[in-house]
Amino acid sequence: MIKLENVTKSYPTLNGKKFILEDVTLDIPRKNIGILGRNGAGKSTLLRMLGGIEYPDSGKISSDCSFSWPMGLSGGFIPTMSAKENVKFVCRIYDKYGDEMREIVESVREFCDIGEYFDMPMKTYSSGMRSRVGFGLSLSFDFDYLLIDETLATGDTVFKEKAKEALENKIGECNILLVNHGVQVLKNMCDVGILLHEQKLYYFDDIGDAIKEYNKINRKAA
């Protein structure tokens, strides 16, 4: 359960404040949630706010669940350290030591399947390799919610299949919050939908309805 109470969020631009959310109050049940919205509507910001690394200007977001860091294409790794060292680093941040840490390192090594690169500095990686490590890492921790920001689109075909399968297995243990433009992916992965449009959040009990509404908005814009 995620509770939003009178949440307002804006960010400063050269032409004054641009609002993403204006006085939004909403209860989101604990299900797999898909977030829809046009580019620049603030989907990623919403995800970051739910993950607790960005804060609303006013209002409150509260939840009794734990959230992963937003899995995205960028950030979270120290480029001069190898993937192994980065994984250990994140383990230590989340209080995992000893055998638990070794297990996580091995599972990420196996999952991302980048061979000897795993022990080389991450600045030498391609973006695909980096997202493999990131994906494997966040699947190795137990959160109530996984925050996913368009990560599913990366990687080659083989990895995409593997990632999808791993994620589907993971969904048994946890819920996901997914930001994606791929309608098919949303339909497969999510139960309920949230549409972010013109500073308001619209909640749909069925992801299909959310997608329909989203398409309607898009048609109107076009």
Next chain:
Amino acid sequence: MHMVLRGSDSSSNSVYDYAVFLVLSMTSFFLFRDTLGKSAGAFTGNKSLFIYRRVKPVDTIVARMLVEIFIMSIIMSIFIIIGFYLGRDMHAKNLGMVFLGYIWLFVFGFGLGLLVAIGNVFYDFVGKLVGYISMPLLFLSGVFYSIQSVYQVSPDVAQLLLYNPLVHFMEMIHGNYFYDLDDRFVDYEYMAIWTAVTLFSGLWLYIFLEKRIVSS
């Protein structure tokens, strides 16, 4: 090398060992400069780590400070070993006060660094400014000379230099180390005010702005 260092002694009028004097000033000055410089970039440089909810911005400064202490203690040990090897008399008048001087300077550097780090998040010229002033500061902070010797030449200049809090730290360390120098120019209250004001305003601003630093 031995000859060169000895030579520098005889060229100055003072009795104290100028090589040891330089080592003391340089290590303390660089301790300050590096704590300040490193912490200045701590928030902006580690932005990508803030995606982990558990990482608070202040953690990154503390981590950098720990590295700084580690490096500085290694450098100090190397200098002490070299001093013993060269057979220098390194007996300090008041070792406790010398240590206190280093630690105090470190705390001062941390407080100022926290302020600069916060400023750097919102205005990126702040960090650059620190880089520019550290060079002139090296010559204005009593690193290469004692205020006593300046005072003999010109009391006015000495008074002017004493507005710089770093001079007091240098004088404190030198004065408590050498038997031939003393801390008569050191205003401990002035140092305490500088330290308290920077440290507490830094911490207060940090508490106030933490969320904005994370989401910047």
